[in-house]
Amino acid sequence: MNRTETRSTEVISVDAHAPAPASIDRAAEVIRDGGLVAFPTETVYGLGANALDATAIRSIYRAKQRPSGDPIIAHIYAIAQLEQLALAIPDAAYALAEAFWPGPLTLILSRAPEIPGVLAEGMDTIAVRMPAHPVAAALLRTANTPIGAPSANRFTRPSATTAAHVLEDLAGRIDLVLDGGASNIGIESSVLDLTGEPKVLRPGGITLDALRSVVPDVKMASRFLGEQELSISPGQMLKHYSPRAQLLLYQGPSDAVLERQAEDCVSAETAGQLAGVLALTSDKLDFPANTLVERLPDDVGLEGVSNALFAAIRTLDTQGCDMILARDYGRSGLGEAIWDRLLRAAEGKVIDVL
Ligand code: TXA
Ligand code: MG
Numbered sequence: 333m334n335r336t337e338t339r340s341t342e343v344i345s346v347d348a349h350a351p352a353p354a355s356i357d358r359a360a361e362v363i364r365d366g367g368l369v370a371f372p373t374e375t376v377y378g379l380g381a382n383a384l385d386a387t388a389i390r391s392i393y394r395a396k397q398r399p400s401g402d403p404i405i406a407h408i409y410a411i412a413q414l415e416q417l418a419l420a421i422p423d424a425a426y427a428l429a430e431a432f433w434p435g436p437l438t439l440i441l442s443r444a445p446e447i448p449g450v451l452a453e454g455m456d457t458i459a460v461r462m463p464a465h466p467v468a469a470a471l472l473r474t475a476n477t478p479i480g481a482p483s484a485n486r487f488t489r490p491s492a493t494t495a496a497h498v499l500e501d502l503a504g505r506i507d508l509v510l511d512g513g514a515s516n517i518g519i520e521s522s523v524l525d526l527t528g529e530p531k532v533l534r535p536g537g538i539t540l541d542a543l544r545s546v547v548p549d550v551k552m553a554s555r556f557l558g559e560q561e562l563s564i565s566p567g568q569m570l571k572h573y574s575p576r577a578q579l580l581l582y583q584g585p586s587d588a589v590l591e592r593q594a595e596d597c598v599s600a601e602t603a604g605q606l607a608g609v610l611a612l613t614s615d616k617l618d619f620p621a622n623t624l625v626e627r628l629p630d631d632v633g634l635e636g637v638s639n640a641l642f643a644a645i646r647t648l649d650t651q652g653c654d655m656i657l658a659r660d661y662g663r664s665g666l667g668e669a670i671w672d673r674l675l676r677a678a679e680g681k682v683i684d685v686l
Pocket of ligand 1: 378402403404405436458463481482484521522533534
């Protein structure tokens, strides 16, 4: 499964709003030839292969060093492709597609029998998303095949929101990176299961309230409710999004959390450890001088926070932090998705501050 495979990785810079057709043609050719192309989407970078080519899809798992058991989203540019991939599509899917596509919403539907099971790890479902990024849309249109793409990071690393992050994790393992600048949402799509009662399997770029404005009975999967989220099975929870540093996640009133974090940074310094803090731009900080701080902009609600989150974690990690201190930003709107990613990075452990 983790067989090493060396490829020379070409990087092509493209205009995020108006990518040059020749660059898109080149990337589409690589996809059609069964190769691997990392491309920007509005959420995070995806690592794409032809979704109808089981061999190409298998090579994604090798490049990411991702164990099997984690199914892959098929990306499309037109609703007509949905009908090629899925069966018995419920009305709710069309209503949601109308409201949120192209955009950060992934729908789980029943899989059409001719679609390779490897995408869905043998399950009889398929995940489908129509991304909004002009580069992703142009690539999908030109390749004229659905593209299977997980986030373009190595397994267990934070998702990549720039081409530099992709290269950090995957240089020499994939054929091409389309560099279209930073992803603007910065956190992955919401995953909504429509094969039964509508259920959010992963909170993301489209908030629960927004989903409920179209399909009122959408529920959160039970693992997001209360205590159960901490007892989730390891395979689903642990070692996702984890930086090399240990991520410490604090929950409680922000003043009390900042005070406790400052104390813990003093202890870290005494122990000769390097601490890094994820703080909001508006936080007033009183940390020891050698603490590294990455500011997440909170002047426009939580959008700036989600946008900067993975890049900030990678930066602190690259600077050699032994520990990264993060905190809860509430659960409303994008807060739920941010909390989900931080909780996974912290491997499910929360430090409660009263
Ligand atoms: O924003 C995104 O969704 C990004 C961009 C590249 O589109 N992609 C992404 O892919 O985050 P990935 O592989 O890192 O996460 C896909 C999520 C996983 O939580 C996976 O379990 C879920 O979608 N998923 C995929 N296929 C599924 C299926 N058939 N049933 C249930 N969950 C599925
Ligand atoms: Mg991922």
